[in-house]
Amino acid sequence: MSHSSTVNSSMNLYLYQLKSLILKEYKEAFRDKRALIVALMMAFMAPVMIVLMSKITIEKLIDEPPIYVNFNGAEYAPKLMEYFADNNLLSLADVPEGDKAIWQQRNITVNIPIDYETDMAQGRPIKLYLQADFTDKAVGSPVRRINNAVRSYSLNIGYKRLLLRGVDVRLLNPITLVEQDTSKPDATFMLISIMLGIYLMLAAFMSGLSVAIDSSAGERERNVLEMLLCQPVSTLQIVLAKLISASTISILGIVLVLGLTSLSVGFVDLTKIGATFTLDISTSLTLLTLLLPICFFASACQLFVAFQTKSFKEAQSTVSILIGIPAFIPFVVSLMDDRPEWLNWLPVAGQSMIIENIFKGVEVNWLAFIATSVVTITITVVLVLALAKKLKSEKVVMALS
Numbered sequence: 001m002s003h004s005s006t007v008n009s010s011m012n013l014y015l016y017q018l019k020s021l022i023l024k025e026y027k028e029a030f031r032d033k034r035a036l037i038v039a040l041m042m043a044f045m046a047p048v049m050i051v052l053m054s055k056i057t058i059e060k061l062i063d064e065p066p067i068y069v070n071f072n073g074a075e076y077a078p079k080l081m082e083y084f085a086d087n088n089l090l091s092l093a094d095v096p097e098g099d100k101a102i103w104q105q106r107n108i109t110v111n112i113p114i115d116y117e118t119d120m121a122q123g124r125p126i127k128l129y130l131q132a133d134f135t136d137k138a139v140g141s142p143v144r145r146i147n148n149a150v151r152s153y154s155l156n157i158g159y160k161r162l163l164l165r166g167v168d169v170r171l172l173n174p175i176t177l178v179e180q181d182t183s184k185p186d187a188t189f190m191l192i193s194i195m196l197g198i199y200l201m202l203a204a205f206m207s208g209l210s211v212a213i214d215s216s217a218g219e220r221e222r223n224v225l226e227m228l229l230c231q232p233v234s235t236l237q238i239v240l241a242k243l244i245s246a247s248t249i250s251i252l253g254i255v256l257v258l259g260l261t262s263l264s265v266g267f268v269d270l271t272k273i274g275a276t277f278t279l280d281i282s283t284s285l286t287l288l289t290l291l292l293p294i295c296f297f298a299s300a301c302q303l304f305v306a307f308q309t310k311s312f313k314e315a316q317s318t319v320s321i322l323i324g325i326p327a328f329i330p331f332v333v334s335l336m337d338d339r340p341e342w343l344n345w346l347p348v349a350g351q352s353m354i355i356e357n358i359f360k361g362v363e364v365n366w367l368a369f370i371a372t373s374v375v376t377i378t379i380t381v382v383l384v385l386a387l388a389k390k391l392k393s394e395k396v397v398m399a400l401s
Helices: 003-031 033-039 041-062 078-086 097-106 116-122 137-164 190-206 209-221 224-229 235-267 281-308 312-335 341-345 349-360 366-390
Strands: 067-072 089-091 109-111 129-131
Touching: 003 033, 003 209, 003 235, 033 041, 033 209, 033 235, 041 190, 041 235, 067 078, 067 137, 078 089, 078 137, 089 137, 097 137, 129 137, 190 235, 190 281, 190 312, 190 349, 209 224, 209 235, 209 281, 209 312, 224 235, 235 281, 235 366, 281 312, 281 349, 281 366, 312 349, 341 349, 341 366, 349 366
Parallel strands: 067 089, 067 109
Antiparallel strands: 109 129
16 A cells, blocks of 8 residues: 555544544534523624614713703793703603602702892803712713703803904804814714624634533543543544534624624614614625634633633633633723734734724725734644643543642
């Protein structure tokens, strides 16, 4: 038999063994349907959270719900009260019965002086007193709206007085700054973009988490790992099979997040704030390609850490700490004004910045795309080889100290 035939036979045997191990891992992963649904819960919850947060944000940006204030001396300033009413700042006496307890607890009071009308006629300064518990978070927004309304009303009166004296009010604003937003329409509504980027990272780390723990620490406790190592297969094949199985669930989680988000965003009326958001097939494929290395990287990290623990419970608590990586790193990166160039090469950080640019409508930096993917894959390969070597040790297999 020639040397090439021997090599081909060995390769075919190696691939056949690997295929059998992968099928075994898939069978284990998909056996417990409830556990699988829990693992993919992030993928199902992400679109729901995006829709809810988007609607709440739009309501805060656009809608001005009524604010009920206890006006003392309202009879002294009828025109001011009309202006307040036009801005949905209403008297506490008009509060609906269902909201009465809430606004009484907030106890926002505006005191209008008895000499308001006289001082207004004579052009003297007038002081209104706003009383509230400014440490109460619920009072913050109403207080800001009252301040803005009083400031706007005061400016209107000031401008009218200047006009009566023959002064051009344009003299008060000699310089005007005109802001011109150069962002693309698809990047206007950044809330969805930021949330989706974080959820995609979380889905990559969380979806395959339970599978990675069960196929490592779980199989070791059930003595399945020891039986596998007794078979004529290499430790590298065992690690690759477990990696592919856990990574497949992570990829499935990302696909679900992308697909469900593209559908759920249609339930948010972004036209209220003049924004648009589309997640077309091209963008989805780019994001999926970018996050594929992260799925394998996350699963490799989880398998590596899980095999270092002594029990299944310890693996659950220890490996769960890794979930903080996709949340902490993008948050830190977003706070940085001047980002160093080397961040583009790092796993998670590089991907998060590219995702941010994609949603901003900025052209993808393909060099950074390739660089961060190569570095992520390289670290994954190192972890896989290191774990395959560790599985040859009795201390790791038997969880010995």
